[in-house]
Amino acid sequence: MATKLTKALIDKINQINLHFESSIDGWDLDNLDIKLTDEEGSFYQIRNIKTYKRDKERLTIVTARLDLEKNYKIIFAGTETPVYFGAVVRTDEFDNIFAYDGQLGALYSPQATNFKLWAPTASKVELIVFKNNQEEAPQLGTFTMNREENGVYSCLLNGNQNGLSYQYRVTFRDGTVNYTGDPYAKAVVVNGKRSVVLNPDEVKLKNFKRMTKFTNPVDAIIYELHTRDLSIAADSGIKNKGKFLGLIEEGTLNSKGKPTGLDYIKSLGVSHIQILPIFDYGSVDESKPDVPQFNWGYDPENYDSPEGSYSTDANNPQTRIIEMKQMIDGLHKQGLRVIMDVVYNHVFNAAKHAFHLTVPGYFFRYTRTGQLSDGTGCGSDTASERAMMRKYMIDSLTYWAENFKLDGFRFDLMGIHDIETMNEIRAAIDEIDPSIxxxxxxxxxxxxxAEDKKAIQKNAVEMPRIAHFNDSIRDTAKGSVFFDDEPGFINGASRQEKLLLKNIMGGQDLDSKTYNFSGPDQVVQYLEAHDNYTLYDKLLLTNPDDDAETRRLRHLLGTSIPLLSQGIPFFHAGQEFMRTKDGVENSYKSPDSINEFDWNRPYEYAENVDFFRSLIKLRKSEPLFRLTTFDQINKHIHALQTKKKLIAYELEDDKVSYIVVLNASEKENKLEDTELKDYQVILSSHGKQDNSRILPPISVTIMKKEK
Known part of the structure; x- marks a missing residue:
């Protein structure tokens, strides 16, 4: 029995895992001399010992319920080994003991600031303050924080601490010392490694209010853009290129005198601007504003602070906050609502993130073998089902909604999160504005x-008033995003008509193994987003021999489908003018030359843009194109034809009837067995058109009859 005990970890509230230097196979467990004691010298009965066939260097001792506020040690072979926190931090018992429902972060008042950090597994926490808020400022002082209930450490600094830069030094029982920013920081230094005390009154905007409540999600038309993409091009005519303020400049023109930026977007008629991540992320060096850098921003660093590279002065912690608010306020004044893209499912670097540095092993999911779970493909999965991760998400989202007057939140990889957390988020947001x-x-x-706990499409019915991107309509219409040259309805595939019509009618009766929507307000209808190929680039792959006009018509047909579908239509910015990224499938770190808007393209493809505007105008004016329940859809919409690459359906009430015909054939197609008397063609992708049964090749035709 010469092997050495190397570590002892509490993995359950009554179990300690012992790890040895070499195999313990063949030991006489009944006579094994192992003792468990605490810091006061009390000994604990070991009730059982477990060994493992596949791990012969480990055993587990089972004892009475442990007091996690105490320090323990194992005595084995005359040597004492300290017991540290292990997987117990990921148990319900740990949450029951330590979960905290109070405020955290730097709680400011002009008289004093109370710093509060949740770090229940730490043995000591110190507050370090710095001389100024520059990235490499020297230390000004260190203060030992007091441990309070639920593992919260606090320190009160008297006086007005507005603008004070700080971080925490967190010491653990095993001697590990971590330096970390505040996970609840509302302001940060450049590149976000240190936190800054914020006086909320100094970043308030005069008359910055929420917009009036929105009507219904199906009334929304969402336009997704990236802050830098929109304005960075030399020909954008925008002064604040790549910045928050660039999104709200009025009167901007390209070199040919045509509107760009905000004026152009407003002219489309969309209702919501969805902006790719604008919280502080780690993949752009904010200290080098003159060096061209691009990233989508799905690399969370500080969740509650805006990204500094979009500010005109990243070195001033307040500027980014004020300018992001000015952007949102400016968009609101133009009647445009703002959806924030949030990424709570993973972090930029788990090992260096404040979540891990403050409570190691808690905020992330782990596999049975103790490795970080990586369903995101980004190196980590956060554990939304744990009390303090759930609290964090709710606290963060309500902070953004209340202080930045946001109108929506788009959850990146929402399926990583759990149903209960998403429903609690919905409830918390409803208290601010139920139309968010x-x-x-x-x-x-x-x-x-577990699958039954995931916030996935299959479980959508358990998450009322939370919408899901509908990949079924996307892939049925244009072909799978996983197979570059696979076509869909618009680009040559056969027998897609019936499935596509199901999607058009709100995603009803789809494969129940994957989809289970409760109504059209849960269905985001789209063909293109920031990731995967743009629709234009996809068409180059699926139909390389098309001439330019055929490709334009296919694109117009595809872009029309979300606006003619029941649910929430969604578009990638520039989709309406056949945006290309030169064949780059995922341009998350591609240069500006790939990602920037080509501001000549909206006018080169003005025919497509004008048709897009006309469809938006029709959808806004006619409730039949945006019904609110499946019962209404099934009452008012009827299939007329789904064969031979043609889909036709009728929308009607007691006053009016519309016939929508989508012809994906490269030849003229015939609408059969439908009486067209008294119908007038009100929109056609081919311009003027009679109400003939003969439909032009690759076309969208909408007819109307007053009753």
Whole structure:
């Protein structure tokens, strides 16, 4: 029995895992001399010992329920080994003991600031303050924080601490010392490694208010853009290129005198601007504003502070906050609502993130073998089902909604999160404004969470008023995003008509193994988003021999489908003018030359843009194109034809009837067995058109009859 005990970890509230230097196979467990004692010298009965066939260097001792506020040690072979926190931090018992429902962060008042950090597994926490808020400022002082209930450490600094830069030094029982920013920081230094005390009154905007409550999610038309993309091009005519303020400049023109930026977007008629991540992220160096850098921003660093590279002065912690508010306020004044893209499912670097540095092992999911779960494909999955991660998400989202007057939240990889958390988020947001839209990617990803708990499309019915991106309409219409040259309805595939019509009618009766929507307000209808190929680039792959006009018509047909579908239509900015990224499938870190708007293209493809505007105008004016329940849809919409690459359906009430015909054939197509008397063609992708049964090749035709 010469082997050495190397570590002892509490993995359950009554179990300690012992790890040895070499195999313990063949030991006489009945006579094994192992003792468990605490810091006061009390000994604890070991009730059982477990060994493992596949791990012969480990055993587990079972004892009475442990007091996690105490320090323990194992005595084995005359040597004492300290017991540290292990997987117990990921148990319900840990949450029951330490979960905290109070405020955290730097709680400011002009008289004093109370710093509060949740770090229940730490043995000591110190507050370090710095001389100024520059990235490399020297230390000004260190203060030992007091441990309070639920593992919260606090320190009160008297006086007005507005603008004070700080971080925490967190010491653990095993001697590990971590330096970390405040996970609840509302302001940060350049590149976000240190936190800054914020006086909320100094970043308030005069008359900055919420917009009036929105009507219904199906009335929204969402336009997704990236802050830098929109304005960075030399020909944008925008002064604040790549900045928050660039989104709200009025009167900007390209070199040919045509509107760009805000004026152009407003002219489209969309209702909501969805902006790719604008919280502080780690993949751009904010200290080098003159060096061209691009990233989508799905690399969270500080969740509650805006990204500094979009500010005109990243070195001033307040500027980014004020300018982001000015952007939102400016968009609101133009009648445009703002959806924030949020990424709570993973972090930029788990090992260096404040979540791990303050409570190691708690905020992330782990596999049975102790490795970080990686369903996101980004190196980590956060554990939304744990009390303090859930609290964090709710606290963060309500902070953004209340202080930045946001109108919606788009959840990146929402399927990583759990149903209960998403429903609690919905409830918390409802207290601020129930018309705030919540939508997300409900993909079923391989994370360490049971399927029946995941916030995925299959479980959508358990998450009322939370919408999901509908990949069925996307792939049926244009072909799978996973197979570059696979076509869909618009680009040559056969027998897609019936499935596409199901999607057009709100995603009803789709494969129940994947989809289970409760109504059209849960269905985001789209063909293109920031990731994967743009629709134009996809068409180059699926139909390389098309001439330019055929490709234009296919694109117009595809872009029309979300606006003619029941649910929430969604568009990638520039989709209406056939945006291309030169064949780059995922341009998350591609240069500006790939990602920037080509501001000549909206006018080169003005025919497509004008038709897009006309469809938006029709959808806004006619409730039949945006019904609110499946019962209404089934009452008012009827299939007329779904064969031979043609889909035709009628929308009607007691006053009016519309016939919508989508012809994906490269030849003229015939609408059969439908009486067209008294119908007038009100919109056609081919310009003027009679109400003939003969439909032009690759076309969208909408007819109307007053009753």
């Amino acid at each position: 839209i919540i939508l997300g990617e409900g993909w079923d990803l391989n994370t360490a969470l």
